[in-house]
Structures are given as C-alpha cells and as structure tokens.
Amino acid sequence: xxxxxxxxxxxxxxxxxxxxxxxxKTAERLAFHILNVDSASAMALAQAINDVKTKxxxxxxxxxxxxxxxxxxxxxxxxxxxxxxxxxxxxxxxxLEKTGSCKWVYHVLGGHIAPLEEIEPSDLTIDQLIxxxxxxxxxxxxxxxxxxxxxxxTALYISSLLRPMGVKITRLARGLPSGSTIEYSSDKILxxxxxxxxxxx
Amino acid sequence: xxxxxxxICIRCVDYSETSQIVTFxxxxxxxxxxxxxxxxxxxxxxxxxxxxxxFGDIMFHASQEDKLSTLTEFQQxxxxxxxxxxxxxxxxxxxxCELVTNLVDEHDxxxxxxxxxxxxxxxxxxxxxxxxxxxxxxYFQLSLLREIGLQPVLNECANCKNKYxxxxxxxxxxxxxxxxxxxxxxMSFPDKAKITRQAAYxxxxxxxxxxxxxxxxxxxxxxxxxxxxxxxxxxxxxxxYILGK
Numbered sequence: 041x042x043x044x045x046x047x048x049x050x051x052x053x054x055x056x057x058x059x060x061x062x063x064x065k066t067a068e069r070l071a072f073h074i075l076n077v078d079s080a081s082a083m084a085l086a087q088a089i090n091d092v093k094t095k096x097x098x099x100x101x102x103x104x105x106x107x108x109x110x111x112x113x114x115x116x117x118x119x120x121x122x123x124x125x126x127x128x129x130x131x132x133x134x135x136l137e138k139t140g141s142c143k144w145v146y147h148v149l150g151g152h153i154a155p156l157e158e159i160e161p162s163d164l165t166i167d168q169l170i171x172x173x174x175x176x177x178x179x180x181x182x183x184x185x186x187x188x189x190x191x192x193x194t195a196l197y198i199s200s201l202l203r204p205m206g207v208k209i210t211r212l213a214r215g216l217p218s219g220s221t222i223e224y225s226s227d228k229i230l231x232x233x234x235x236x237x238x239x240x241x
Numbered sequence: 242x243x244x245x246x247x248x249i250c251i252r253c254v255d256y257s258e259t260s261q262i263v264t265f266x267x268x269x270x271x272x273x274x275x276x277x278x279x280x281x282x283x284x285x286x287x288x289x290x291x292x293x294x295x296f297g298d299i300m301f302h303a304s305q306e307d308k309l310s311t312l313t314e315f316q317q318x319x320x321x322x323x324x325x326x327x328x329x330x331x332x333x334x335x336x337x338c339e340l341v342t343n344l345v346d347e348h349d350x351x352x353x354x355x356x357x358x359x360x361x362x363x364x365x366x367x368x369x370x371x372x373x374x375x376x377x378x379x380y381f382q383l384s385l386l387r388e389i390g391l392q393p394v395l396n397e398c399a400n401c402k403n404k405y406x407x408x409x410x411x412x413x414x415x416x417x418x419x420x421x422x423x424x425x426x427x428m429s430f431p432d433k434a435k436i437t438r439q440a441a442y443x444x445x446x447x448x449x450x451x452x453x454x455x456x457x458x459x460x461x462x463x464x465x466x467x468x469x470x471x472x473x474x475x476x477x478x479x480x481x482y483i484l485g486k
Binding site for chain 2 (some may be wrong): 060061092155156158188189190192193196200226227228229231232235
C-alpha cells in the first residue's frame with residue numbers, strides 16, 4: 041500500500057489490480073478515472089457489479105448463467121429440446137451461439153475432469169446431465185468440451201455413462217481450420233484432420 | 242546454457258493468461274520444470290498451448306537446480322494423439338505420468354525409462370482390450386521401479402532367497418521386503434498380504450502377464466499399486482480410476 045494515496049483510493053487500486061490483465065499502473069489509471077467521473081457514472085458501475093453478483097445465478101436445467109429460474113435458451117420453444125450440447129463453461133455457449141448454427145439446448149458442466157488436479161466427476165454437473173437424459177426424451181448429445189486432453193477425457197467419461205442409455209453421442213469435429221493451408225499446419229492438427237477425414241457427399 | 246533434448250510433457254499448469262509452467266521428462270536431461278512464456282498465444286513458437294503428453298524436441302535455457310528453466314522452442318511431434326480415444330487408455334497414461342512425476346527426481350536422466358515411457362504411450366493407444374492395457378501398464382510400472390533402483394524381488398523369496406516354485410501353496414507379498422515372501426518367512430513381515438498362486442506365478446514369470454485372466458491381472462496391478470504407494474508414501478491419485486475401472 042502506498043502512502044501517497046488515501047486509504048480508500050489505495051483500496052480501489054488494489055481491487056482493480058486483482059482483475060485479469062490489469063497491472064498496478066492500469067489499476068491506478070482506472071481508480072483515478074473513477075475518482076474523476078461524476079458520481080452517477082461511478083455509482084452505475086458499482087450498481088452493475090452488484091447486479092451481476094445478486095441477480096445472475098445458474099439455470100436450473102442447463103446451469104448456464106440466467107436471471108430467471110430457467111434461462112432464455114432452455115425456455116426457447118423454437119429450439120430442438122431433444123439435442124443437448126455439453127460445454128465446459130457458460131462462455132463456450134456464447135462462442136457457439138455467435139455462429140448462428142446452433143438450434144439445440146445446452147448443458148454446462150462447470151469445468152473438466154482433471155484427476156491429477158483432484159477435479160473429479162462429482163465436482164461437475166455430470167449427474168444432473170445423466171438425470172436429464174434419463175427423464176427427457178433426448179435423441180443426441182453433442183460433446184463440445186475443449187479439444188484437448190482434459191476435454192477429451194471428460195467427453196470419454198460422459199460417453200461411458202451415456203452409452204448404455206442408447207442415446208446418440210457426437211463430438212465436435214477437429215482438424216484443419218477453414219481458410220488455412222496444409223503447408224503451414226502443424227503435425228498435430230494434420231494428424232487430427234487425417235484421422236477425422238469425411239466422405240465428400 | 243541452451244540445451245536441446247527430446248521430451249514429453251508430464252505436467253502443466255497455467256502461470257498467467259498466456260504462459261504456462263511445464264514439467265518435461267526429457268531423455269538426456271531427466272525431469273525438468275520450465276516456464277513457457279507466451280505458450281497459450283495463438284501464434285506462439287510452441288505450436289499452441291502445451292498440454293500433458295505433448296511430445297517432441299525441446300530447447301531450453303537450463304537453470305540452476307532449484308530454479309525454473311526457460312523453454313525457448315518446442316517442436317511437437319505427432320504419434321500420441323490416440324491416448325484420449327479410450328477411457329482406460331487415457332487413465333493408464335495419466336497414471337504413468339503421475340508415477341514419473343512423483344518417483345523420478347529432477348535433473349536425474351533415465352534414457353531407458355524415457356524410451357520405455359514413450360513406447361508404453363504408443364502401445365497403449367492401440368491396445369485391443371482392457372487386459373492388454375493393464376498388462377502394458379504393469380510392464381511400464383515394473384520398468385519404472387527397475388530404473389529408479391526399486392526393482393521388486395519377484396522370482397525368489399525377498400527374505401531367504403529361496404527360489405519361487407509353482408508348488409508353493411501360500412505366497413505373500415510384502416512392501417517392506419519389496420517382493421514376494423515364502424511361508425517360512427511370512428512371520429517376519431507384519432505388512433505381508435497373501436496373494437493368489439496365479440498372481441504369484443505371473444509376478445515370477447512376467448512374460449505370462451498378457452495371458453492372465455482379468456481377475457489375476459487386477460490382483461497383480463493392485464499389488465504393484467500398493468508397492469508404488471509405499472514408495473510414494475501416499476496412494477497415487479489415479480489408482481482408483483484403474484482399480485475401479
């Protein structure tokens with residue numbers, strides 16, 4: 041804590057510096073900005089922070105962020121409720137929805153299984169997903185966990201639980217990104233693309 | 242000093258939004274921890290974020306023993322992409338990583354163990370059955386124990402050196418004796434546990450492990466996991482995923 045600032049200003053700088061990507065210098069700049077703006081603008085920011093912490097909670101069906109008991113996606117009757125896309129975090133839903141090609145509903149796991157870091161299946165919402173598949177008439181589960189070792193492991197574990205229930209399980213495709221060139225692709229990406237090659241219709 | 246080696250990532254944790262701290266098991270340099278600055282950036286020189294089982298040629302600035310090295314280059318090779326296509330194969334591979342992380346000292350090279358580790362990961366991807374996966378894991382665990390100087394005594398009584406015979410009616414295994422124990426010596430080892438004759442036969446004749454039935458394989462694996470736990474002084478985190486498969 042610096043002696044040149046007042047106690048409250050120091051506190052504000054410290055709080056800003058805790059945010060991701062914010063260093064001490066930027067925290068200082070933001071704190072002075074708050075100090076200089078009119079009271080209404082500063083209070084609007086404080087109110088917005090208060091609102092997201094008090095009004096936003098998990099959707100009781102899919103565990104996405106929601107201000108109602110059931111989120112907008114789960115309550116949308118135009119969506120195909122028989123297809124569930126399983127994601128690790130609510131921010132993954134935002135990325136998928138931006139594509140405009142998803143007409144399904146979601147299930148947010150809340151992370152991935154990492155046994156070596158002691159994150160076990162019981163720490164995620166896997167039991168709730170199984171219960172959902174058992175209760176509702178689900179035709180397909182789209183595994184959209186991250187395309188890395190931990191994401192694959194999580195998808196494998198969930199698939200092992202869902203397979204006996206006779207539901208179709210799919211995984212998002214992986215490999216060469218559109219617009220890229222083979223020459224500049226890494227061995228890892230090319231291997232994925234070769235293994236996941238598709239028949240041309 | 243800039244060092245070049247072939248290595249496999251056995252642990253990685255995020256250090257910042259763009260950097261990671263990675264633990265490599267390198268062929269010539271042994272286990273090393275290094276900071277990979279900017280590894281999570283899309284255009285990093287490490288071909289994207291480094292994750293467990295990433296394998297290839299590394300170049301790093303070696304540091305003093307208690308400090309982090311700095312990873313400067315990592316040319317990843319393909320060949321281990323099939324590890325996450327089967328749940329038991331995935332868990333077995335993570336188990337092997339955990340054992341190397343816990344039982345191999347930093348900067349202690351084990352080229353033979355490195356080769357065995359890579360070979361295990363390559364073979365386990367193509368294992369046709371659960372039994373084959375467990376057999377491969379058992380071979381790797383025994384190779385690890387041998388390379389770090391803790392090879393168990395499996396073909397004779399670890400106490401009296403009496404050669405194992407298939408006719409032994411009661412066979413025990415003791416972690417403190419680091420091997421099998423005959424009936425005459427069992428009183429000297431309070432931690433001994435009776436093992437089946439089939440499991441004893443497999444341990445004494447390792448080439449028979451792939452031919453063993455599921456029950457025997459599970460018992461052999463349980464014996465080795467308990468032995469590893471006694472060396473690690475804690476139960477490995479992945480043990481329950483293998484034993485409860």
